[in-house]
Amino acid sequence: MYKIWNPNLCLQKRGVTKLLLVMKLTILLLTTVILQVSANSFAQKVSLSEKNAKLTKIFDKIRLQTGYDFMVTKSTLKNAKPVNIEVKDKEFLDVLKMIFADQNLNYSFSNNAIIVSEKPFSPNFPATIIKALINVTGKVLDEKGLGLPGATIKIKGTKRVDITDATGRFNLKGIDENAILVISYLGYDSKEVKADAAAEMVITLTPQNSSLNEIVIVAYGTQKKTSLTGAIATVTPKQLKDRPVTSIQNALQGISPGLTILQRPGDVSRDAAASTAVSIRGRGSLVTTAGTGSPMYVIDGIPASAQEFATLNPSDVSSMSVLKDASSAALYGSRAANGVIMVTTKRGSGDKTTVELNANYGWQSPTKIAHYAGSVDYTTLYNEALTNAGAAPLFTDEQIQWYKDGSKPDLYPNTDWYKEVLRKTAPLSDINLNINAPGKITNSYLGLSYLNQESIIPNRSQDRIVAKLNTETTIVPEILKVGTNFSFINQNFDRSGNMAWTELNRSLPTSVFRQSNGEWGSIDNGKANSQTAGRNQVRMIDESGKGWDRDNYLQTAANATLTPINGLSINGLVSLKYTNGNSWAFNNTMSPINDFLTGKPMASTQKVQNDMLEYWRKRKELLVQGTADYERTFGKHYGKVTLGASQESNMYRTALVGRKNFPNNDMTTVVSGSSNPEDMNSDADGQANRSNEEDWAMRSVFGRFNYVFNDKYLLEVNTRIDYSSRFRKDVRQAVFPSFSAGWNISKEDFMKNVNWVNNLKLRGSYGSLGNQEVVRVGNYYDRLNTGYQYSFEESPQGGVWSDKISNPRASWEKVFMTNIGIDLTLFNGKLDITTDYYIKDTKELLMRVPALATIGVNTSTTDAVNSGLPLSNGAATRNKGFEFAVNHNNKIGDDFTFSVGGNFSIINSKITKLGAGNEVVDGKYIQKIGESIGSFYGYEAEGLFVDAADVTNHAFQTVNTKPGDIKFKDLNGDKKIDAADRKVIGNDVPWLNYGFNINATYKGFDFSILTYGVAKVKTYLSEEAAYPFFNGANLKEQWLNRWTTANPDPNADFPRILTTAAGAHNYNPISSFWLFSGSYFRVRGITLGYTIPQDVSKRIGLSKLRVYGAANNPFTIMGDKRLADYDPESGSGRGGYPGMKTWSIGLSAGF
C-alpha cells in the first residue's frame, strides 16, 4: 500500500488528519525498532519483472516483498514515468536506485517507510522557513576504519533518514545547513555530528556492546576495561538494567566462572548472609571458621560484612566488580586472599529526576523435603530391625492392622508430623522505591526498600527496611567534590515458640498429634508416653515461648575528591559504621498434657519455670583512608600512580542479661524476673550478667603503578603493606606485591585486517595476597579462661584455667597466585570469550599441627572453638583452575534479541605441605599431602553381604558381621578389615562448576533463565540423614528399598535394617557406602517479564511499567536418587530447614 498525501497543509485538512494518523500508527508500531529495521533491511533482496508499470504498482510489489511502505503525495507522482525493470534477488537499495534512476523524484527512509518527494525539493514553502540547503557526503567507519554499510543517518528533528551504502558512504542532498546528523548502527554508540558540506565527512563509530570503553571499579579507583590486566569480572550498570534481578546474589550469578554462589534460602533469621555462600576460586584454607573462605566485600570503597552485602538492594547498585586474581586484589592485601567483590551504589546521575518502584510477592516452598515413613512402614520395619538384631518383634500384627485400617486413631494413629507442623508455602514480599535526582551542584540518590519474609515454620517472620542516601556535591567546579553515603538497615526477626528440627525429625507416626477430645496427643502406640507427648512441635510453637531479634546497621561515610591540577586527584574517605543488635527470648511455663487414658496430667510435660535471656550487641567500625592518583600521557605513553594509606579499627561488645521465674509469661523485660542468685539465667556460653569485647585494628599503606604503551602493552605493579593487631609486633608486618601485564593483540597492525576480531587481549599476573581472618583476636597473648567452675556449700565459684596453648608467632596466611587469561570479542561484540588459567598457592597456611592427647588440651585440629592447639603457619595448598566463559548476543528478525552465555570452571586442589607430617585424619576427613582439601577417608564399600557364606569368605570385619551388612574392601589383602584398609574415598569440593544463562527479549517481553551445576563431588550422610531409627527417630521412605533376607540384593540402596541402639550394625565406620554423589544441575532462576508499551504506560502517568513472574530454584536434577530428600545446596543432610524455591510475581514502574 502506498499513501497519497498533499503537502499543502493549509488547504487540505482532511489530508492532514490522515497523514497524522498514518504517522502515528507507524510510529506507534515501530518507534522502538527504527534503527535496527533500517539497518538490517537494506540487505533484503528484491525480485521484480515489470514492463511499463505504474510507479504505484511497483511500490505495492516492493511493499509485499520488503514490508516498506511508500509515502508519497498524488501531486508528486503526477510526473512519474512508467517503470521497466527486470531484477532477480537484487539488493533492495540497488533496486530502489534503478527504479528512481529516471524519475524526477527523491526518496528517503523514515522508520519503516520510504518517503518519496519531488526533485529538487519544492520551493513553494513560505519564505520564512526557507533556509540554505546543502548537499553532504561522507562515510561511516567502524573502530578499525572500515566502512559500515547500512548505518542509519538521521537528520535530527526531521523524519529524514538515509542509510549508508555497501562501502559505508552516504549522500544527503538538500538538507538544512545547520542540520545535525545522528548516525547509528547496531552494536555501536550513536553519534551526532553537524552536517558539513565542505568536504567528505568521516564519522567513526565506537562499538557499544563490546564493553571496551567500560569503566570498571578496581581497588581504590577505576580503570578502563581496555587497560585491565587482572582477572576481573564486572557487572555493568547496563547489565543490571537489562537483566532485572530480585536479589544481589542473582545479579552476580553466572557472570563469571570461578565465582560460586550457593543460595541457601534457609529459614528467616537475623543473619541474612548465612543463606548465601559466596566463594571465589575454591577453598584454600585448611581451617574453617566463620568468615574464612568467603571473599572480601567492599561497598563504595568501604570494607563491608557479608551481611551488608546480602541486604543490598539490587536496584541501588550501580556496578560491581569481582576481583579474582592476585594482581587485581593486591591493594586489599591482607584480606583479599579469597577474592574481592566490589560494589558501587548509585549516586544520582542522568539528566532528569527519575523515580522507580519495584514490588514483588512470592511464595516459598521446599525444594526437597524429608519423607518419613507412615505408621505401617515404621512398625513393620522396626520389627524387621529387631528381628535382624536377634530380638523379638515389638509391634503385634494386631497393632499393625490398627495402623493400617486407622480404626483407633486415639491409640494407633498415623501422624505425618511434617504436615502437622510445617506450612506448605510461606510468602515473601519485597518492595523498593528509589529516587535518582541529579542536580547542578548536588546529585543525590535515595533508595528505600522493605522486605517481609515468612518461614514455613508457623509464626516466624522477618522484616527488613533498608534506606540508602548517597550524595555528591561539587564544591568548586572541576576541583573539589564531596560525597556522602548513608545507609541504614533495620532488621526484625520474630518467632513464636521453639521449633527444634531434631525433635521434629524424631517425632513418630505412631504418636498422636491431637486426641479426639481436642487435647494435645499423649498416646504413642496405644500407651501414654510423656516423652513423645512433650515432643509435639506444634505445641512447642504455640506454647513454649517467643523471641525476637532487632538489628540496626548505620553507616555514615564522607569522601572528598580534590583535583588541584589536571591529572592529579586526592581522595579522602572517612567511614563510621555502627551496629546495634538486640535479641530477646522468653521461655514460657507450660501446663502439662493430660494422659488421654486416665485424664491425669503427665508431670514431665509440664514446665514450671519460665525464663528470659536478652543479648545486646554493638559494633563500631571506623575507617580513615586517603589516596592520591596522578596520571599523565606523553605521546604514546600513559602512566598512572596511585598511593594511599588506610587505618581501620573495629570494636565489638556484647552483653547478656537473663533471669528465671517471672510472675507470668507476658513479661518483656528482665527486671520482672526473680532476683534470687540461682534464678540468674545463662546460655551455653556461661553465665548471664556478662559483657564481652573484642577489638582489632589495622593500618596499611599501598601503591599502584600503571603503564600503557600505545594502547597495546599494559603493565601494572601493586604493593600493599599491612599491619594487623592480630599479630605480635615482630610478625605484624606483611608485604603483598603483585605484577601484571597485558597485550592488546587486536591493536597490532597485523590484526588490522582481521575484521571479525574486535578485541583480543592476553593477560598475565603474579602476586601475593594475605589472610588474617583465621587468627583470632588476641592470639599472641597467653590467655586464661574464666567462668563458673565448681561450687561449695551451694555457692557457685568462678575458676581460672588454661586450656589453649598459644603460638605468639602465628602470622599471615599468604596466597601466591599466577593468572593467565585471554579476553576475546568477535563479530562486532556478538561473541565474547574470557578464559583464565590460574595457580593459587596458599602458603604459610595456618593449621593446627596434630598433637597427641598427652599435651592435655582438646586436640581437635578442626574445632576452632574448642581446640586447645594453636594455629601455626605450617601448611600449604595448591589450587589450579581453568575458567571459561562465552557469551553470544544476537537478534533474529526485528523484535527478537537474545544473549546466551555459558561458563565453567575446573578446580583442582592439592595439599602440598602439612606441617611436619603427611596426613591428619579428622573424623571422616583426611588432610593428606597430595590429596585435595575436603577428602573423605574410610573403607571402600563393595556392596552388601549376600549370605553367611559371603561373610565367611570375605576378610574378617567384626564378630557381629551378618548378611546384609556393608562389605568393606580388604585393601591390603590381610584377610581382616582394620584401619590399614582405609583410603581416600571421595571429596566434598566440586571439581567442576558450570552454568548456562539465556536472556531474550521479544517486543515487550523479556525472558531470562539462569542455571548452575556442579559435578564430581561427594556428600557424606550419616546419623539422622541416613540411618534408620536414629536415636529413637523414624526412618525415611528411601529405606523401603533396602537389603532384606527375602531380597538379598548386594546392591540394594541400604543395608539390612537395624536400630541404631543395636551395636551390631556397621553403619558407623566411615565408608564409601554413605558417600552420595553430590552432583546436580539446577535451574537457578527463571524470569518472564512484559513491559507495557510506553504510550500505554504514559497514559497512566508512568514512564515505564513492567510486570514479571520469577522463579528461584524451580527445578533441580540430582546425581543420586538416594538423596531423595536432600537439597544439594543445604549444608548438611542431618535435617534442618529445607532448601527453598520461590515463585513470585512483581512489577516495576518508573515515574
Added chain:
Amino acid sequence: MKKITSIYILTGLLTIGAVTSCKKDFLERPPLDQLSETTFWKTPNDVYQAVMAVYNQLPGDGIIYEDGASDNAHAQYPWESSATDVSAGSLTSTTDAGWSFVDIRRANYFLANADKVTTIDAALLERYKAEVRFLRAMFYSRMVNKFGDVPLITTVLTLGQENVKRTPRAEVVKFITDELEAVSKILPQAYAGGKPNEKGRITKGAALALKARVYLNEGQFQEAADAASQVMTLGYSLFKVDAEEAIDAKDDYSKWVTFANAADEKKFRLGLRSYEALFHKVNEGNNEVILDRQQIDQKDANFLNTYLLPGTIGGWSSVTPTQELVNSYGSYKTGEAVTPTDPAQRAAWYIAKNPAFANEYKNRDPRFYASILFEDSPWNAVEDDYKFNWVQGASNMSLTGYNFRKMVDPAIYRLQVDNYANVILIRYAEVLLTYAEAKNETSGPDNSVYEALDAVRTRSGMPAVDRVKYAGKDALRVVIRNERRVELALEGQRYMDIRRWKIAPQVMKTINNIKNTQAQERVWNDRFYLMPVPQNEVDLSKGVLTQNTGYN
C-alpha cells in the same frame, strides 16, 4: 583562588591528620574478655580460683556409664558414651574410652604455677596443692583402670614434648599411692566450713579411701586393707533415717513383702529409705560421704533424673538395670541369694499378665526396691500413685524391662528442675566392703570382716551374714562380691570389679529383657580387659605409644 588554596590545605591536613594522628599503641589490642597469664598468679584469690578449675574435672553423673559397660546395666545409646560398644564387644582400636589428659594438665598447670603467689598463707597453699595432687592421682587412677600403662606426666608440657612413652602400670600406681599417702598427711580430716575451708573439699579420708580403692583394684590386698582400716578410724558412719517421709509412707509394700510384724515392716521400710535417701539432695554431705561432686541448683545440676527415668515420666532410660543385676538382690527374709525365675517362664507370665509373674519380686533385699523400677513397683515420691509399667519399644524406654530409681531424686523431679544432689564418688560403705574383701583375701574371715559386711547389710534392713555358713574364705568371698555388686550398683565400681575378679568372660553375656527377647547382643574378648589406646594416637606417636594387646 585564595579560597581554593585554603581548601587544599584544609583537605590535605585533614587527610594526613586522620591517617597519622593516632594513639601510639593503636595496633596493640589485648584480649578484653580474657585474663592474661602475665597478670594472673598474684593474689590468694587467684590460687583459690585456679583450684576450682581442677575440681571442675572431677567425675560426676558419668559414673553410671561405667556400670553400663558392665553386666549391671545396659547403656543403650552409643552416642552418650563408649559403654554401649564396650558392653556389646563391638569396640575397635578406634574407640576412645577416655584417653584424655585434659584434667591432668589442669592439675599440672596449677601445681606448676601456684608457688608464684607469695602473698598466700603457706599452710593454705600447701593444702590447696594437696587437694590438687589428690585430684591428679584420682585422674590417673581412672586412666590406669582403663588403659593399664599410661604416660605419667607431672609437668605442663609444651608442644613438641608430648610424645611420651607409656609408663608401666605398676609405676603409675606407685605414683598414685605415694601421692595419696603424702597428701593424706597434709589434708584435714574435715573442714570447718566457709571460704576457703568449705565442706566438700578433699579430706584425709578421701585420700586414704581412694588409696584403698586403687590397691584393691591392683590386687594389693594388704595395702588395701590397711588403707581402709585407716579410714575406719576417722569417724565416718553409714547413713540412716529413723522415720519415713509422709509421701514415702504412702508406698504400699505389703503386696511385695510378707512382713512378720510391724517392727519387721518398719525395719524394712527404714532400711529401704536409709539406702535410698543417702543419695538425695536433702541428705547431702551426710556422714557416710567421703567425697562427692558438688552440684547446685540450675547452674550446675546433674542429669541423673533424666538419664535414669523412663520416657513415660520424662527420662531417657539411658542406663537401665539388667535382669542379672535384678537377680543378684538376695532374700529379705533369709539374707541368702534367690533363685531367679526361668526366663522363658517369666516371659510367658509377663505376656499373659499372670499374677505369678510378680512372685519373683517379692521378699527381696530392700535395696532392690530402692534401686530398681520393676513392673508395678510403687513410688509415690515421684508422682502421686505412681506405679512403674514397662513400655516397650517407644523412644526413651528401657530395653530390659527395668529402670533405675537409685540416685534419682524424686523431690527434685517434682520441682521440674534437674537433679542437683551431689554425686557421691566415695562413701563409707565402699570402704567397709573394700576392707572386708581385702581382709578376707589376705587373712580370711575374722570378726572385723563380718562386722564390716553386717554394718552395710543391716543399714538397709538385711539380715547379718551367716557366720557359720560363710566361715570359709572362699564361701565368704562369694557373699562379699555379691554384697559389693548390690550395695554399689550404678556407682561405677562394677566395671573394675568384673575385671579384677576375672569374671568378665562369664558375665558379659547377651542380655535379654523380661520377655526373654534380646535387649543387647554381647560378646566378650579378653582384650576388653583393657581399653585400646585410640588408634590415631598410636599412629601419630610413630611407635612411641604402644597398643594394648589384641587391638592391632
